[in-house]
């Protein structure tokens with residue numbers, strides 16, 4: 076077991092806008108160790124979300140000269156898309172700025188959905204009781220034991236983000252990727268949530284990569300990196 | 310798993326896909342109703358056809374053929390044949406009470422034998438009824454009246470035997486049975502029963518026929534008086550309007566087709582004998598003459614096959630009948646060869662009518678099939694907009710690790726369920742409409758004056774309809790399939806969505 080969980084080397088990602096190539100990442104290199112909390116800072120439009128999507132296997136770097144990205148020795152830029160799906164389901168938990176909960180599902184179902192996707196129909200049915208137990212525990216830990224049957228629309232922003240974090244953690248991923256988790260919340264709520272994440276990390280040693288605008292949030296991390304001109308700097 | 314849960318939630322929270330289900334339902338219901346009603350119509354037509362001539366008829370017009378008893382014995386010895394009966398078919402004319410008259414189609418039959426080959430017994434109209442006809446809720450049918458029962462029973466027996474015994478006349482009399490519409494003495498009620506304006510059984514009618522000589526040349530018309538024993542209703546208007554049944558032996562006599570003795574040249578051809586003419590005293594060569602017996606003839610033998618309501622079986626019975634006739638013709642020198650004789654099944658006889666109904670069914674099914682294709686596009690349009698609306702959900706699911714196949718299956722499964730719901734609702738709707746088609750039709754008539762199917766005009770008193778399970782299965786399956794096909798393109802679209810873009814989707 077190496078200390079480095081995720082290593083991105085010389086990542087390049089270019090978007091095409093009509094005929095114009097818009098390079099967003101131009102050789103970003105970042106490695107994340109097990110148990111580390113990395114905060115990514117950067118101006119709006121600097122490519123923070125793009126970097127996070129690449130690390131989370133939601134997108135791939137440029138086909139030619141896009142650099143390499145390995146997770147626990149697995150080359151994410153080269154594995155088959157089925158394996159990438161599996162990687163996202165089992166090893167990564169995403170938290171987004173706009174929560175991204177499924178509006179038709181209840182709070183509990185949103186959290187369980189992650190397990191349904193990972194285990195498949197029969198696997199889920201077999202482990203149903205245990206999985207439901209874990210989902211309830213997580214939601215209780217985030218202070219939502221009484222909102223299990225509610226729809227996301229019935230929750231406040233802070234509550235929604237807690238559900239999203241519980242969902243991200245449902246499958247016990249090694250890597251938690253958070254894209255401005257407090258960006259849409261008022262300062263006080265944001266702080267409580269970050270405090271909860273910090274407490275969780277103390278307990279479990281969760282590896283976290285968190286994109287943020289907020290220097291105070293970033294200050295809680297072990298390490299802060301800046302994304303500037305498509306490259307990562309300290 | 311998430312697909313099942315999500316489709317359930319989409320189903321209960323979205324109205325649009327339910328519209329897709331309604332579209333599928335309407336198409337399924339429409340197809341099934343049309344197919345069932347047309348199918349029922351076709352079945353009734355076929356049954357009427359069978360009721361008239363049995364399964365296969367052997368016909369040699371107009372002279373007929375002799376030794377038919379032997380032919381019938383040979384036919385009935387065959388395991389494929391249930392019964393066979395002789396008949397004479399000829400044109401005629403009838404004069405009716407009140408100076409009415411009309412050309413008729415005359416069929417000489419042996420009552421009990423005819424009843425074994427056809428559904429004659431069931432189609433006799435004047436007989437006591439225990440239960441009213443389906444639509445006759447007010448029980449107005451005179452056949453229901455207990456005080457008529459005894460007389461009606463007599464007429465039923467008279468109809469079956471084509472023989473009427475009158476109280477004033479000790480001799481039983483060969484009788485005729487008229488199609489129910491002949492002469493318009495009965496008026497058909499909207500409920501399906503007949504109100505006799507003049508009750509014909511017991512009345513005398515005059516039947517005219519034109520016998521032919523041995524070279525098939527028509528001779529002078531011959532008319533005879535017959536009492537009416539009963540009336541018959543096949544369900545085919547043209548038949549009920551023109552057919553008269555008469556006892557076979559009576560018609561044979563009228564047409565000179567009965568057994569007869571005649572004088573014929575004797576000896577072998579060209580053998581002359583010498584004889585002295587008593588008048589002139591001169592010696593002459595003359596051909597000797599002797600009495601010969603001409604056996605009775607009929608123009609047709611009607612055959613009922615075993616289980617011949619299925620077309621392949623019917624064809625087999627026809628082929629067997631032809632083979633048996635060949636043996637029969639070989640055994641008798643004086644009957645027409647098989648090539649000269651016509652072998653027809655009831656389908657052949659009513660080919661135009663049956664063919665028309667079958668073609669009409671295909672055509673209507675085709676038209677409705679094309680209409681049903683619109684349900685595919687409706688599902689497609691609705692699912693396309695659903696997928697667009699739910700783009701973010703697709704992105705979220707992909708971010709959680711759902712694969713493209715899983716996302717595609719989500720929408721296909723949704724389409725399948727919409728299709729199944731629509732198909733089942735459509736099946737239920739069709740079943741209830743078909744089941745109640747006659748009350749619905751009556752109600753349309755009462756409420757809006759729309760009478761599509763006037764029993765006074767059409768063949769049948771009720772709109773015939775049967776929901777056959779395999780038709781229902783095909784139509785319901787087709788509805789569900791249409792929905793899946795409609796969902797296919799949106800499903801592929803959803804599967805091919807870029808997850809990052811989907812997440813950015815506002």
Ligand SMILES: Nc1ncnc2c1ncn2[C@@H]1O[C@H](COP(=O)(O)OP(=O)(O)OP(=O)(O)O)[C@@H](O)[C@H]1O
Pocket residue numbers: 090091092097099117118119120121122123124125126810
């Ligand atoms: N699909 C796309 N097509 C074209 N350009 C894109 C696409 N996605 C992102 N971009 C561009 O890439 C750049 C980086 O986007 P990204 O969302 O990664 O920035 P960010 O650092 O997360 O910004 P913010 O802080 O506002 O979230 C932006 O200029 C954006 O316009």
Ligand SMILES: [Mg+2]
Pocket residue numbers: 123124125254
């Ligand atoms: Mg961003």
